[in-house]
Amino acid sequence: MISLFALILGFLLDLCFGDPHWMPHPIRLIGWLIQKLERLLRRLFPKTEKGELWAGGALVVAVLAVSVSVPVLLLLLANWVSPWLRLILETMMCYQLLATKCLKDESMKVYHKLAKGDIPGARHMLSMIVGRDTERLQADGIARAAVETVAENTSDGVIAPLLFMTVGGAPLGFFYKAVNTMDSMVGYKNEKYLYLGRCAARLDDLLNFVPARLSAWLMILSARMNGMDARNAGRIYRRDRRNHESPNSAHTEAVCAGALRVQLAGDAWYFGVLHHKKTIGDALRPIEAQDIIRANQLMMGTAFLALLLCSAIKGAVLALIFLLF
Template identity: 35%
Template structure:
């Protein structure tokens, strides 16, 4: 069955169990462990007194250290496993916490439910847990837009990309990817502190997500309510997004649902004038979030089916 079969196991276990709160309370989560390592390197190596070229070099070195440790750990564990179906099962179980299949669905559903009930305050609180924009400035359309964008982007970053790299290389692939993605989320943004130090982390993340983002977009196209609109919006608008990768699944979802996404938003009191995806379409509503979750579930089932084909051929 190989590593494709192992990723099927990881997806199945996560769909059934998620990452239980009692387990998180006791041992945390692999991403939080990576976060502690990255935070320690950031504190020690990212010195404001250093000139930008030195901070860029330090950031690149720090990113490579974190990735190398993750890949090496994955290789050591994987090389110690017995071969055959036992290896497939064990790699799948060990990869399980690195596939955020259920948690992504549950976090977005937690926004959709109160929004459908007209409880804007509860929906704002729920959406603040998954996006960085100011929730107080969001009306129904803004809440729905933020949640759908998060669902589309994180379907790529949280499921398709780790499964893609895990199917190729097993534990070293999926652990290496999670290191890259966590580095980007922690230091790969354009803040004063991290613009120089995090440039390498952001660039490596762009490369690692290039194929998975486009695969995710095409999965959404195949399973969206309006397939032709999803395809035309994705091929037309994906490159308008500020991210070279996130625009693909987001634009596919926008066209597939017949709504507009992205656009102006407020982060930490500052407005950003992002371009619209599917400009001219209507604003999303709570019902569109339910439809987006349906597309997401179908896309993840199709992804599992693709892995099954690879595993058994």
């Protein structure tokens, strides 16, 4: 019951306050741990394909062991002192595991620059939230990249953490975020991380399998609630949900593209190299800065629907346990 209240309160705190830069954040600490362990493991394991695969596996085990055991121990200690203290602590953990307001605020910084016609400023703001090169992008490319980021991160920044916290409270939420952070830091298919990051990347794909697909269907419902083209969203989802190297990333992007009646994805530059990618959606109209606002409306609606679903599931399970025992 405490975990359910903590989840709901944490969600509301995230909507109100987002991610203040002055506040110490556990995900930044996990990122710091990943960096330190990567350097150590590269020295300890042979610089061969097999050696880097083993190093990557050791990285995953070590990071997950720390990321889960620390919150478990803190919550046990807090509960020993007082259930109220545990509620407060787990609420803060749930709050910091979600990125709803942060995702909206950072993407809206891109929108405001575009609305003023400040293309260099929009490129700079976009570079804070995407991994691609932004120097070559014009207004439509900037808007497209921002919309894609909101759509993709609706799943792994909001819905997936909610699902994992519903199942296992804040500790399982940290398990998911640790894997997701490792994937974002070492999961690249380049010379440096092709083998060392493979274990983290594969585990991230596995953990996001269900959240990505649930997020897509909730986003279709959100499109209907927001007066967008839900029928086209469902059509594009069924057609284009596999148009991505990742088995999960295109699901919410496809729904968003269909709901907004625009085309997303396509070729992009990363670290000075042009990567050819499939497009997602149909260009029924040109993409515009206003689509960033629309994408955020879709994301917020999806987040609220997910919270209702997770709360209902958690409440039903708790009620069943109470009746049985």
